[in-house]
Amino acid sequence: MSELITLREAIDAIRDAFDEGDGWDRYAWVYIRGEITEPGCRLYLSHVADEDDALIDDRGEAMPPFAARHHLQHFLEASDFAEVLFVQRKRAPASSVDDYARALEHYRRHDAFLGMSPDSSP
Numbered sequence: 001m002s003e004l005i006t007l008r009e010a011i012d013a014i015r016d017a018f019d020e021g022d023g024w025d026r027y028a029w030v031y032i033r034g035e036i037t038e039p040g041c042r043l044y045l046s047h048v049a050d051e052d053d054a055l056i057d058d059r060g061e062a063m064p065p066f067a068a069r070h071h072l073q074h075f076l077e078a079s080d081f082a083e084v085l086f087v088q089r090k091r092a093p094a095s096s097v098d099d100y101a102r103a104l105e106h107y108r109r110h111d112a113f114l115g116m117s118p119d120s121s122p
Contacts, residue, residue, distance in 0.1 A: 017082075037101045
């Protein structure tokens with residue numbers, strides 16, 4: 001079912017998918033409304049099949065119908081989103097939702113994990 005969710009719900013859904021062994025296959029993209037560091041942001045986790053039905057939105061971007069209808073924007077590929085969560089949890093096991101939000105925003109802006117130089121590996 002397509003729905004807009006909070007960052008906490010997205011973190012849990014991604015974590016559950018990987019715990020169940022199909023994280024790389026379940027989700028394709030993370031779309032966003034708002035800013036990841038704001039409590040009011042909402043996310044949509046597209047399933048791989050959703051991307052097959054993509055429409056071209058008013059900005060000329062291919063998006064699943066749900067994302068286009070709700071005027072969402074691409075945020076990160078789901079695999080990158082998951083990797084940022086993994087690295088942040090490894091770096092700081094007691095991370096809060098705000099910590100994950102900062103790590104995700106840092107990755108989106110700099111294509112690097114928070115606390116690591118761009119040429120370091122996790």
